[in-house]
Amino acid sequence: MLLLEIIKMLSDETNELKINYLIGVVTKKILRYCNLDTLPIELEDVVVQIVVDRIKTEDPAITEIAGLKFQQTPSPVDELTPHKSLLNSFRKISYI
Numbered sequence: 001m002l003l004l005e006i007i008k009m010l011s012d013e014t015n016e017l018k019i020n021y022l023i024g025v026v027t028k029k030i031l032r033y034c035n036l037d038t039l040p041i042e043l044e045d046v047v048v049q050i051v052v053d054r055i056k057t058e059d060p061a062i063t064e065i066a067g068l069k070f071q072q073t074p075s076p077v078d079e080l081t082p083h084k085s086l087l088n089s090f091r092k093i094s095y096i
Contacts (some may be wrong), residue, residue, distance in 0.1 A: 003023055003047060003051075010048070010052045011052045019051065019055070026047050026050045027039055033087055035094040036092060053079065
């Protein structure tokens with residue numbers, strides 16, 4: 001099942017553009033944290049959990065959907081923190 005469909009079922013959100021935007025934001029955040037180029041299938045559940053949480057708390061970072069005008073504001077609590085024990089097992093060391 002696609003992430004989009006799972007998130008729609010879990011969150012009662014119907015705006016696919018909003019969901020896809022959040023999937024992209026969260027996926028990029030996880031990829032940056034883990035130093036990965038692609039998201040392992042095992043981390044898709046983490047993406048779903050974080051996106052559903054953001055939708056349920058009505059994230060103020062999304063200011064407009066129809067006009068595709070987005071602004072991200074810093075989150076007071078890092079949304080990856082509850083998942084870091086799992087993410088750390090996928091984390092690659094990056095060399096500068």
